Amino acid sequence: MxxxxxxxxxxxxxxxxxxxxxxxxxxxxxxxxxxxSHYGTTCARVGCMPSKLLISAADHRHAIAEAPKFGVNVDTSTVEVDGVAVMDRVKRERDRFVSFVVSDVEGFDADTKLWxxxxxxxxxxxxxxxxxxxxxxxxxxxxxxxxRTPAALQELGDKLLTTDEIFYWDDLPKSIAILGTGVIGMEIGQALHRLGVKVTVVNRSQRIVGIQDPKVAENARNVFSEEMDIRFDTQVLRAERQGNEVQLSLQDAQGAESLLTVECVLNAAGRxxxxxxxxxxxxxxxxxxxxxxxxxxxxxxxxxxxxxxxxxxxxxxxxxxxxxxxxxxxxxxxxxWPIAPQAPARRCPMKVVFSNPQVMSVGLAFSQLPADVRIGEVSFTNQGRSRVMLENKGMLRVYADKNTDVFLGAEMVGPSAEHLAHLLAWSAQQQLTIKEMLGMPFYHPVVEEGLRTALRNTHSN
Incomplete structure (x- = not known):
């Protein structure tokens, strides 16, 4: 050896x-x-990048469906989603991203790599x-x-999928049950739904994409449930293969049981x-x-x-x-080592979920907030630019220290959340006060005006 x-x-x-x-x-x-296992990151191979490719296809199909609301008449009954073409682009572009990472690793000195x-x-x-x-x-x-594979699903064989498999599909399924309302479950679930797949999302609790703020979480549950079949407080009792399908026995919070038959199951309930x-x-x-x-x-x-x-x-x-x-x-x-390990300062925590509407959180989580906190909020239902775009759903809540006025963090479901997340993460990392943030420029009409409203509201409570 x-x-x-x-x-x-x-x-x-x-x-x-x-x-x-x-x-x-x-x-x-x-x-x-x-x-x-694989050279190449989870992000490039079976995570961030292929999921965004699938979401982008779904966004284009959804835009066509929404066009008549703007007076742009489209015969949506003739719009066809070519599942083979969708997945072909997902795989081609995914492989391109992976190739860059693999190329990096292949460039490392061969004597410093072991397989x-x-x-x-x-x-x-x-x-x-x-x-x-x-x-x-x-x-x-x-x-x-x-x-992580729940015991109730272990007999499903190749009908039980994870993200390790779905981005290698050659075509889209007709129906799917997705277990878990975390980031993976909601991003993939909504994308498949908008591409014409019959999607049922099942979750054991009321949690959704890790949102901690109870008001934002409730808003998110309402917003996403308007579009998709999401069954909260529901568990899988049994799962059986029946020919080319899967039958799930479900039980809700009241103990009522029901049957769900789908083509396959995506396990997005944890890793x-x-x-x-x-x-x-x-x-x-x-x-x-x-x-x-x-x-x-x-x-x-x-x-x-x-x-x-x-x-x-x-x-x-x-x-x-x-x-x-x-x-x-x-x-x-x-x-x-063996010098005592150091704990350098980390960047401000930031998370973005690329659903529609998007979800974001920055700074301190709701459970970490001090007792003397001021909270400002805004609904996007009547926010100007959001209504213009017909993306007027969701809400934003921002948190500030009651004594110092320092901005602590935020949670949001709503339009342009990925961009607001960056503005707020930068503000939190610089420990800006609400007053300093309100002193920054806000253009009109933009979604960021909703942020200004939420910031102002921290001073009114």
Whole structure:
């Protein structure tokens, strides 16, 4: 067996792992990058980019359906969605994005890459496949996540799908049940619905795309339920294959049972860290009954070991730019080991859901707000530019410290949320006050005028 000695061993060649690899080399240390699945990030391959390609197709179909409301008469009965063509573009463009990432990895020094499954054999030693022993001073685990499969669905075979499969479709299905109202469930569910697929979304609770503010969450439930069949507080009791279809037995909050027959099921109800093959016990690391590790959320260090978690695997911020930041933090702490790990300042938290209307959150989450908070809100129902575009749905709530007037964060469902999220994240990171934000220019007529209204309302309560 070949023996390789390096300063830092990095497991996983996604966004966090690639960033960590580059950072270690930038710091003048030696590294090895280990992968056993795919070169290319989750974002490019089965996440952000292919989902936006599907959403873009759905947006064009929806615009045609909405055209008569503007006096633009279109015979919508003759509009055909060519599922094969839709998925062909999704796959072609997806493969183009992936090729850029793969090209980056292929450009790395061949002597610093290993292909195979990594497993610890001691605190400072890995075996990769059956061919290489890696001795390292520290490790960055950036192995990502995989979909979690509920027990009730495990007998469905190829009728049970995850995002690992749907972006390889050759055509769109006729019907689908989507389990989960998280980001994946709502983005994919609405896109498929607008492309003519009969979609039923099932969720065990009232939660929707991670919104914490109860008023914004209620508004979101109402807005999305107007368009789609979403069954909140509903669980799957049984799932059976019946020929080329799947029959789900559902139970609602009142205990009433119903049957749902669909062509396939998309499991979007959660993911789990890819750590089961790592044999972490050999490194002296404890994995709890739920398959989770104890680690410092600020330094990313696992227990007191020379091991650092970066990217989706740590479950903190499953977003590309956050994964890249994780990679840098983990790499720096791994390079400096055994010097005490550092916890550098993070960027302002920001999340965007590319549904329609969009959803965003920035800054402190609702559960993190202090008791002495002022809240301003605005409805987009009668907001000028939103009505012009017939996108007048949703609401925005902004939070400010009652004593200092400093802007703390916001949650929103509504038009142009991806752009408002950036304005507000920048404001929060600079710790601007509401007064300072209101002193900025607001053009007319724009959706941002709704933001101005919400900011003003923090001063009136």
């Amino acid at each position: 070949k023996i390789l000695n390096v300063d830092v061993a990095i497991i996983g060649a996604g966004t966090a792992g690639m960033t960590a690899y580059r950072q270690v080399l930038r710091r003048g240390k030696t590294a090895v990058l280990i992968e056993d 195979g499954t990594a497993r610890f054999t001691a605190e400072n030693t890995l075996e990769v496949g059956d061919h290489t022993q890696v001795n390292a001073k520290a490790f960055v685990i950036a192995s990502g996540t995989s979909p 789990q860290p890819n750590i089961e093959k790592l044999n972490l016990a050999a490194a002296g690391v404890t994995v709890d009954a739920k398959g989770k590790l104890s680690f410092n959320a600020h330094t990313l260090q696992v227990e007191n070991k020379p091991i650092f978690l970066a990217g989706d695997v740590n479950g903190l911020h499953p977003i590309l730019h956050e994964a890249a930041d994780d990679g840098r933090i983990a790499a720096d702490n791994a390079v400096n």
